Structures are given as structure tokens and as C-alpha cells.
Amino acid sequence: MKTKLRRSGAKIMASLIVLLGSLSYVMVLAVINGSVGFAASMGVTIFGSVGVAKALGIAGLCAPVSMPWGLIIGLAVGCGVVRGGLRYLEQYSNHYIAFKLLAVLRDKIFGALRVLCPAKLESKQKGSIIAMITSDIETLEVFYAHTVSPVCIAVLVSAAVFLFVGFVSGWYLALVALAGYLVIGIAVPLVSSGRLKESGVTYRREFASFNAYFLDSIKGIRDIVLNGAEGERKAEVGRRSDALLRETKKMKHDIARAGAATELLVTLFIAAALAAGILSVRLNGLDLGRMIIGTVAIFGSFGPVLAISALPGNLTQTFASGDRVLNLLEEKPAVLPVQNGAKIEYENLDVKDLSFSYEKGAPVLRDVCMHAGRGEIVGIVGESGCGKSTFLKLLLRFWEKDGGEINYNGTDVDKIDSDNLLDNVTMVSQSTYLFDESIEENLRIAKPDATREELEEACKMASVHDFISSLPDGYATQAGAMGDRLSAGEKQRIGLARAFLKGSRLILLDEPTSNVDSINEGIILKALAGQKSKKSIILVSHRESTMAIADRIYRVDGGVMNEEKP
Ligand SMILES: Nc1ncnc2c1ncn2[C@@H]1O[C@H](COP(=O)(O)OP(=O)(O)O)[C@@H](O)[C@H]1O
Ligand SMILES: [Mg+2]
Structure with a gap:
């Protein structure tokens, strides 16, 4: 597995230097400090040798050798002190740049991921992204703090000594x-x-x-x-x-x-x-x-x-890291967010002749039609791999449809403001990701300014309030890394509470109960049925039993979707 770089070393260096932006002034300062500092360190030996020449009585180089002893010693010592100060400043500037820039880069990567997510992230391995955010960015520190200025300093000092x-x-x-x-x-x-x-x-x-x-x-x-x-x-x-x-x-x-x-x-x-x-x-x-x-x-x-x-040993690694980071920053998202688009308040959804394929010539959905109104639980069933999740992702515009219409209140999804769309429609999928924070904080990502009453109300709706209250720390309980202190069913119920707290009118549920035991499935389905009057729900499952609460059911088969006769 030989890692092949997309860019040449020179191109990577140039692009990384462009990223410096306004910090390039600090870099210039670092180079000046480093070069003058090195000159000062040479001053120590040079004035030392002037002293030696004077002691030996070599008077040829009249000016310096005729200087008084005090001045020669003073200059040698002075150069040493100046060298120390400048070296400190050089290192300080270099690391100031490096760590400032790493913070900026992390921010940029997060921004890039935010736009790429979710479509492009499905294909990228999560592991490689984690590696990028941790070790690749750390490696770039070597470039900014220990490569750019040493190269400049070497050129300047060598030219000056020459x-x-x-x-x-x-x-x-x-x-x-x-x-x-x-x-x-x-x-x-x-x-x-x-x-x-x-x-x-x-x-x-x-x-x-x-x-x-x-x-x-x-x-x-x-x-x-x-x-x-x-x-x-x-x-x-x-x-x-x-x-x-x-x-x-x-x-x-x-x-x-x-x-x-x-x-x-x-x-x-x-x-x-x-x-x-x-x-x-x-x-x-x-x-x-x-x-x-x-x-x-x-x-x-x-x-x-x-x-x-x-440097070279470090540099190849730095180039590989730089290349990966630049690739990500330049990656084109699969879907561009709609800004300043139409605003809606969900009333109904009308899908007409919707078609979609991930790869050309391999359609996943063909001429799909469906309708969902307010206060309805619409079920979608079908074999695993038939395109149910894909359908929900299209409703959220995670991917752009190839043809047909997805109309919310008569407005096509491609014209609706992306933030507004996500305010109206939310999704709970197979498993809920919980951050290593308290349950309360995990709920609040859906609505940061929620009151305590709103939190508890949402949890009651999701039938998880009693469980949370029974924990010794209640809502302050830490969920643990990846929510590992809670069972799959409890996590799903917290995910559902999040969706209720968010207040979106339409909730998409993608196999919400496929990872949980039958008791939890019962609790979740009952909670959903209880919210029917307030929320509109599209419930996807490959299990027929889950569909008991649905008002109407569509079946996906061979890329088409048909409503089942009641
Ligand atoms: N990101 C993707 N890129 C390419 N193909 C995909 C992607 N996601 C899903 N697919 C393919 O699309 C088809 C439908 O997948 P999916 O909608 O997840 O099915 P379901 O949810 O019904 O099990 C499958 O053949 C799957 O392999
Ligand atoms: Mg699925």
C-alpha cells in the first residue's frame, strides 16, 4: 500500500504556505530573528577570534584588532546574550504560527466536513478522517514550526556568510x-x-x-x-x-x-x-x-x-499529511446547501416520479410516488437494500435527486432553504450517537436554549423520562464514550426525545427499533403512536411488526414504491 500523493512536494509546500495568510508576517519575523540570531552566535566566535588575533599580536586587520580588550569581550558576550533573546523570539514566533494555524486548520476541516456531510462522508472511512484531524494536523506542525523558517534562515545565513x-x-x-x-x-x-x-x-x-x-x-x-x-x-x-x-x-x-x-x-x-x-x-x-x-x-x-x-525524513510524512488535508479542503460536496431559499411550515409532502441512482446506470429508485399529510404515520416497508434509507436521505436533501419532484407544501425540496428544511424535518436512524457528555447536554444539541420543562416534556413523549429520573444523577448522568453506559433501547429513546425536542413537524424514522429488544420496541412504538396528533411521521422498517402503528403503508420493491391496499 504505497501512498501516492496527488500533488508534487513543491505544490504542497506552496499551498500550505498560502494557508498562512496574515500569519506570514509572523513567519517573516521568525526568519529575521533566526537569521540575525545566528549571525549573533557567529559573532561570539568571531570576536573571540579577534581577541585571539590581538593576543597573538597579529595586527593585520587593523580596525577590530586595535579595539580595546573590554570592547572585544563586551561584543562577544553581547552577541551571546542577543543570540539567546533572538532564538527565543524565533522559536516563539514559529510555534505561535504553528499552533494558531493548526487551530485554523481544524476549524477549516470541520467546516469542510460540515458541507461534505452526510453524502460524501458515507464513502470516506471514518477512521481516516479521525487520523486526519489528529495526526495529520499534528504533523503539519513540523512544517510550519520547523521547516519553513529553517530553510529561509539557512539560505539567508549562508548567503550572508559567503x-x-x-x-x-x-x-x-x-x-x-x-x-x-x-x-x-x-x-x-x-x-x-x-x-x-x-x-x-x-x-x-x-x-x-x-x-x-x-x-x-x-x-x-x-x-x-x-x-x-x-x-x-x-x-x-x-x-x-x-x-x-x-x-x-x-x-x-x-x-x-x-x-x-x-x-x-x-x-x-x-x-x-x-x-x-x-x-x-x-x-x-x-x-x-x-x-x-x-x-x-x-x-x-x-x-x-x-x-x-x-529534514527529509520528516518532510515526506509532512507532504503526505499536507496532501490529505488539502484534498479534503478542496473536495467538492455532493450537495450544495440552499441559502436564502423558500421557507415553509410543514403541512404535507408530495413525491412525484422521483428517481435516483448513486452510480450512473444503477438506479436505486425509479418513478417513486408517495404522499404524506399532517398527523399521519406513513409506513415504508421493503427488503433490506431496496432503497428505503436512500428515500429518506433524499427527503432531507442529503443527496440531490436525479429526476421527479419532492414537494413540501407544494415547494420543491431543491428550492427550500436548507436550514429551514432541517427545522421542519428531522430523522432518527437505527442508532443514536450520544456524545460523552451528560444526558441533558446530549438532548440540548437539538435545542440549546430549551427550558428544563421542555426537556422533560420531550423525554416524557419519548417514554424515557422515568428511566432518566431513576438514575442517581438523573439528567446529569454522563452518557459515557459513545453512550456506552446506556442500552441500545435507552439510547434510541433519547434519540427520539431529541427529535421531539427539536420541534420539527415531520419526523423520519429509519428502522428506529431494529437494534432494540421487543420491550423497548413496544415502548418506542407506543410513544410514537401517542404523538400522532402533533407530529407527522414517516416510519421505515423491514419488519412487518413495526408497521402495526402505521395509518398507511408503502412497499418498495425493485426501485418502485406502491401503496398497499388496506
Ligand atoms: N452512499 C452510497 N453509495 C453508493 N451506493 C449506496 C450508498 N448507500 C446505499 N447504497 C446502495 O443503495 C441501495 C439502497 O440502499 P439503502 O437505501 O440503504 O437500502 P435500505 O435502507 O432499504 O436497506 C443498496 O444497494 C446500497 O448498497
Ligand atoms: Mg436502511
């Missing part, structure tokens, strides 16, 4: 330094990135595979124990863990080798600079003081390019 050494100590020496920067900052990363990329990709694949298997085993531990399958599971965990260890070793080995090669090259270029300096003194008459200052400046100037050569 010019400084050129003017102060001669261009032969400067050219040696330039060759060093190009080899270590560009050639080495290019060569090693190919190798590191490969081992990095296999490492991450093993890592993901191990994690997925391990988590899966923990989630299913009860069934493992019940089936006496510990032995095989344990062996497999061991096998995958060994494979991961092997890949980790290989990757670390590659990284260490690349690091060692780079360090060796730095040493070689420093030796070359020294040789060039000595030759310049011997052959070109460069004075010793200038030579010492130039070579010392070169010795200390490899830091920024070294930082670049350490």
Missing part, C-alpha cells in the same frame, strides 16, 4: 564555504531523502498495521477470551511487533548513517576551508588576522544547513 567571508578574507575561501552549503543543504538531502523515504514509508506501514491489530484485539478481547483464541492473537501481536522492531531498526540505521555522512562532510569542508585559508595566506598574501576571522566564521556557519539536511 559575502562576509568573500569581502573580509577573499573569494577562494568564500567559494569553499559555498560549495559546502550546496552539498550539505541540497545535494545530501536529495540523495538521502530517497533512501530515508523508503524506510520511513515501510516503518509507518508496520506501525499502522501493528496499532490497528493491537487496538482491534483489545476492543474484541471479550470475544477472544470466549473463543479461546488468546494463543493465536498473542502470537500475531508478537509477530507484528517483531516486524515493527525490524523496520524501526532499519529506519534508525538509515537515519544514523545519513547523519554520520553529513557530519563527516561538514568536517571535510571545515578542513578544506582551513586549507584554502592557509593557501591564501601563503600564495595570495592574505593577512593572518583576516584568514582567522574568515575560517572561524565558516567553522560556525554550518548549523542552518545541517538543520535542513535533517
Whole structure:
């Protein structure tokens, strides 16, 4: 499973930098602080070498060497202090940008998901979206905080040292330094990135595979124990863990080798600079003081390019993450929300010749006609997979119909304001998602400003008030992660209470009782029948027993829908 990027590395970087927006000023500040800071750190060694030149009585470079001792020492110490302050500011700006931007990106991703939901999210695996929101965004921190400014700083510092050494100590020496920067900052990363990329990709694949298997085993531990399958599971965990260890070793080995090669090259270029300096003194008459200052400046100037050569391992991962995040941000929604559309108050629904297919040439629904009035419970039955859920999703405009009409009070669904539509129509599906918050908070997402009376009223309508009241913490009871402290039936009844609290006039129910026991099914159906006078209900089920409360029943078969004779 080789992850193929849709964009080139350069394109990803450019798009990610565009996302910086107004934060790019902070980035410029970070680069300036970093570059000046590095220059200051070189100042420490340069003024140190001026001191050495003065102590040795090398008077050639008249101006600096003739400075008083106090000034030389003061400048060296001052440079150190300035370096500290600027380094702090550089890191502060980088992380300010990175974390500000991560927050902005999370917001953007949520916004993108909101528009893509629900149609496009059905096809995307939920897991990959969770990975995107957590680890992909974290990975981008590396790019914003530890990639952009180091690259800029390396370019600026290397150019500055090149010019400084050129003017102060001669261009032969400067050219040696330039060759060093190009080899270590560009050639080495290019060569090693190919190798590191490969081992990095296999490492991450093993890592993901191990994690997925391990988590899966923990989630299913009860069934493992019940089936006496510990032995095989344990062996497999061991096998995958060994494979991961092997890949980790290989990757670390590659990284260490690349690091060692780079360090060796730095040493070689420093030796070359020294040789060039000595030759310049011997052959070109460069004075010793200038030579010492130039070579010392070169010795200390490899830091920024070294930082670049350490990047490639991280960068491939960053690009993959950036690519996925950009893909999501650019994904076109299946349905665009209707803004400033018609507003309705639900009275009746009239569907005429409705047709729909997910994929061309494979119609799910053909020429479907149905009618629902106020205060009616309309049932829809049919084999699993015949298109019942699809029909309800079309009523909510989660997908856009291919042909025909869906008229609410005579207005087509494509013309109705999307927010207004969702105020009028709500859906309770097979299972209700409960957030890891209190029951009260879980109910309130349907109506944040609901009074306590309204909450209790909705729960009474859904026959769940007595149950909630019997809990020690009542409405303040935590539902637990994914509502795991409540049974499926209790969750469904809370879902129903949510729908009642929302106050929509039309409630669509998609197999609301298919996951619950018969006692809960009875309670739910009775609650629904009790609300008939106030609410209009379209009830979908593949179970005939559920249809006992329906006033009229439609049957879906082969893509068409027919009303059953009473
Ligand atoms: N998001 C989707 N993309 C493609 N095909 C889908 C999608 N959702 C459902 N289908 C297909 O459409 C058909 C009807 O599905 P659905 O409406 O869920 O049936 P039902 O609710 O009656 O069991 C099925 O063949 C199903 O595989
Ligand atoms: Mg269904």
C-alpha cells in the first residue's frame, strides 16, 4: 500500500504556505530573528577570534584588532546574550504560527466536513478522517514550526556568510564555504531523502498495521477470551511487533548513517576551508588576522544547513499529511446547501416520479410516488437494500435527486432553504450517537436554549423520562464514550426525545427499533403512536411488526414504491 500523493512536494509546500495568510508576517519575523540570531552566535566566535588575533599580536586587520580588550569581550558576550533573546523570539514566533494555524486548520476541516456531510462522508472511512484531524494536523506542525523558517534562515545565513567571508578574507575561501552549503543543504538531502523515504514509508506501514491489530484485539478481547483464541492473537501481536522492531531498526540505521555522512562532510569542508585559508595566506598574501576571522566564521556557519539536511525524513510524512488535508479542503460536496431559499411550515409532502441512482446506470429508485399529510404515520416497508434509507436521505436533501419532484407544501425540496428544511424535518436512524457528555447536554444539541420543562416534556413523549429520573444523577448522568453506559433501547429513546425536542413537524424514522429488544420496541412504538396528533411521521422498517402503528403503508420493491391496499 504505497501512498501516492496527488500533488508534487513543491505544490504542497506552496499551498500550505498560502494557508498562512496574515500569519506570514509572523513567519517573516521568525526568519529575521533566526537569521540575525545566528549571525549573533557567529559573532561570539568571531570576536573571540579577534581577541585571539590581538593576543597573538597579529595586527593585520587593523580596525577590530586595535579595539580595546573590554570592547572585544563586551561584543562577544553581547552577541551571546542577543543570540539567546533572538532564538527565543524565533522559536516563539514559529510555534505561535504553528499552533494558531493548526487551530485554523481544524476549524477549516470541520467546516469542510460540515458541507461534505452526510453524502460524501458515507464513502470516506471514518477512521481516516479521525487520523486526519489528529495526526495529520499534528504533523503539519513540523512544517510550519520547523521547516519553513529553517530553510529561509539557512539560505539567508549562508548567503550572508559567503559575502562576509568573500569581502573580509577573499573569494577562494568564500567559494569553499559555498560549495559546502550546496552539498550539505541540497545535494545530501536529495540523495538521502530517497533512501530515508523508503524506510520511513515501510516503518509507518508496520506501525499502522501493528496499532490497528493491537487496538482491534483489545476492543474484541471479550470475544477472544470466549473463543479461546488468546494463543493465536498473542502470537500475531508478537509477530507484528517483531516486524515493527525490524523496520524501526532499519529506519534508525538509515537515519544514523545519513547523519554520520553529513557530519563527516561538514568536517571535510571545515578542513578544506582551513586549507584554502592557509593557501591564501601563503600564495595570495592574505593577512593572518583576516584568514582567522574568515575560517572561524565558516567553522560556525554550518548549523542552518545541517538543520535542513535533517529534514527529509520528516518532510515526506509532512507532504503526505499536507496532501490529505488539502484534498479534503478542496473536495467538492455532493450537495450544495440552499441559502436564502423558500421557507415553509410543514403541512404535507408530495413525491412525484422521483428517481435516483448513486452510480450512473444503477438506479436505486425509479418513478417513486408517495404522499404524506399532517398527523399521519406513513409506513415504508421493503427488503433490506431496496432503497428505503436512500428515500429518506433524499427527503432531507442529503443527496440531490436525479429526476421527479419532492414537494413540501407544494415547494420543491431543491428550492427550500436548507436550514429551514432541517427545522421542519428531522430523522432518527437505527442508532443514536450520544456524545460523552451528560444526558441533558446530549438532548440540548437539538435545542440549546430549551427550558428544563421542555426537556422533560420531550423525554416524557419519548417514554424515557422515568428511566432518566431513576438514575442517581438523573439528567446529569454522563452518557459515557459513545453512550456506552446506556442500552441500545435507552439510547434510541433519547434519540427520539431529541427529535421531539427539536420541534420539527415531520419526523423520519429509519428502522428506529431494529437494534432494540421487543420491550423497548413496544415502548418506542407506543410513544410514537401517542404523538400522532402533533407530529407527522414517516416510519421505515423491514419488519412487518413495526408497521402495526402505521395509518398507511408503502412497499418498495425493485426501485418502485406502491401503496398497499388496506
Ligand atoms: N452512499 C452510497 N453509495 C453508493 N451506493 C449506496 C450508498 N448507500 C446505499 N447504497 C446502495 O443503495 C441501495 C439502497 O440502499 P439503502 O437505501 O440503504 O437500502 P435500505 O435502507 O432499504 O436497506 C443498496 O444497494 C446500497 O448498497
Ligand atoms: Mg436502511
